[in-house]
Structure formats: structure tokens, C-alpha cells
Amino acid sequence: xxxxxVSVIIPTYKRTWTFLQRAVRSILKQTYKxxxxxxxxxxxxxxxxxxxxxxxxxxxxxxxxxxxxxxNKKNMGGSLARNCGIEQATGxxxxxxxxxxxxxxxxxEHQVEFMQQSGCDLSFExxxxxxxxxxxxxxxxxxxxxxxxxxxxxxxxxxxxKNQNAFGTQGLQLTNDFPKTLLVEHGVDRTPTFLSQRxxx
Numbered sequence: 001x002x003x004x005x006v007s008v009i010i011p012t013y014k015r016t017w018t019f020l021q022r023a024v025r026s027i028l029k030q031t032y033k034x035x036x037x038x039x040x041x042x043x044x045x046x047x048x049x050x051x052x053x054x055x056x057x058x059x060x061x062x063x064x065x066x067x068x069x070x071x072n073k074k075n076m077g078g079s080l081a082r083n084c085g086i087e088q089a090t091g092x093x094x095x096x097x098x099x100x101x102x103x104x105x106x107x108x109e110h111q112v113e114f115m116q117q118s119g120c121d122l123s124f125e126x127x128x129x130x131x132x133x134x135x136x137x138x139x140x141x142x143x144x145x146x147x148x149x150x151x152x153x154x155x156x157x158x159x160x161x162k163n164q165n166a167f168g169t170q171g172l173q174l175t176n177d178f179p180k181t182l183l184v185e186h187g188v189d190r191t192p193t194f195l196s197q198r199x200x201x
Contacts, residue, residue, distance in 0.1 A: 002116075003034040004092035006108055009085030011040045011078055012099035014047050017056055019100045024060065024067070026102035032109035038088050041071045042081035104128075 008027050012020050020039070027037045039057055043050050057069040070084050082096060093112060097103060111125060129138035146152070 003032065004112070005090060006032065006035040006093040006095060006112060007085075007089035007091030008035055008037045008095050008097055008108075009040065009082055009089065010037065010097045010099055011042055011081035011085065012053070013042045013075070013078065013081070015043075015099040016049055017053055020053060021056065023097055023099050023102050026105075027097070028064065028067075029105050030103065030108045031106050032112060035108060036066050036068060036089070036091060038068045038070065038085040040081045040085045041069070042075055042078070044075050 010020070010023055010027075024037060024039065027035060041050065041053060041057070043053075054069075054071060057067075060067045061069050068088060070088060072081060072084065076084070085096075086094065093115075095108070095111075107125070114120070124142070126139070126141040128136055129140075131137045
């Protein structure tokens with residue numbers, strides 16, 4: 001398997017450093033190493049942990065060139081914050097991770113390999129939900145998935161909003177509150193989320 005660059009975008013809003021750090025570290029621990037992680041801070045200026053997050057993220061950026069940090073001047077909302085990340089992304093694939101979630105270590109490797117082998121522009125994975133005591137409270141898989149082509153998977157996603165997705169688009173852009181291409185909002189712990197492939201003409 002060749003290893004194209006994967007851009008991982010993490011929008012953060014009013015989240016403590018403990019959660020954000022866990023999300024970022026889950027990327028840094030991936031078995032798939034060719035990635036960039038772009039954290040977009042969308043918290044308001046008055047958020048009590050904003051300065052700490054800036055300080056800690058700048059340390060991470062200095063220690064690992066794959067980490068980038070964007071600090072919005074004002075709150076723009078989750079979709080527009082993701083767009084800020086998309087504008088800075090340089091990977092062939094793009095994925096989103098919520099600031100209170102984390103990826104399992106082989107998430108990127110498995111999903112990129114599957115998409116390359118199948119030729120799919122859209123894919124999604126199973127997910128595991130944990131409670132605050134680190135106990136599994138839900139496991140979701142998708143045995144009813146009948147086909148693997150992009151159109152079917154996109155329809156399946158919209159009918160099953162619990163899915164964790166990966167897909168390919170040209171000119172991916174997100175709008176607040178409603179999908180222009182596709183808006184994915186998940187608050188699930190330790191799950192793969194959303195991966196898109198950029199098409200170059």
C-alpha cells in the first residue's frame with residue numbers, strides 16, 4: 001500500500017486541554033504515519049482555557065511538524081471551523097475528529113487501505129462508545145451494508161446518521177447546520193469519523 005498524505009482536522013470549541021490532547025495524541029499514535037493534524041480553535045476569546053490550549057498547541061507544533069494550529073478570531077461554528085481546516089489541508093485524504101473523541105491506533109491505516117483497494121470515494125467504519133468510567137456502553141457495526149460503491153454508501157450514511165464516514169469529494173465545503181456536500185457531527189468517544197479523498201483534475 002502506498003501512503004498518501006491524510007489530513008486530520010480537529011475543530012475544538014470550549015473543550016479542556018485534557019480532552020483535546022487525548023484527541024491529538026490518538027492521531028500521533030496512528031500506525032499510519034503519513035498524516036498532518038490541523039487543530040482549529042473555534043472557542044470565544046473569553047473561554048477560560050483558550051490561552052492554555054494555544055500554549056500547549058504551539059509546543060506540539062514546535063515538536064512535530066505534522067501538527068498545525070489555527071486560532072479563529074471569533075466563533076464561527078463547527079462547519080465553518082472545519083472549512084478553515086480544509087483550506088489548510090494538503091492531504092489526498094481528509095478526515096474529521098471531534099475534540100472529545102479519539103481514533104483507535106489502526107484507524108487511518110485500515111481505512112486508507114480499504115479505500116485504495118476498493119476504489120471507493122466513501123467509506124465508514126464501526127464505532128465503540130465508552131462512558132466516563134471507560135466502560136463500553138455501545139458497539140455499532142453495519143452488517144446490513146449491501147454494497148460498497150460511493151453512491152450507496154452516501155445514501156446509507158444519510159439514512160443512518162450514526163455511521164462514521166470516509167468519502168471522496170471534489171471541493172469539499174461544509175455549511176453551518178445543513179450539508180452542502182456532507183456535514184458530519186459525531187460526539188462518540190474513540191471512533192473513526194470522516195475521511196474524504198481529494199480529486200485532482
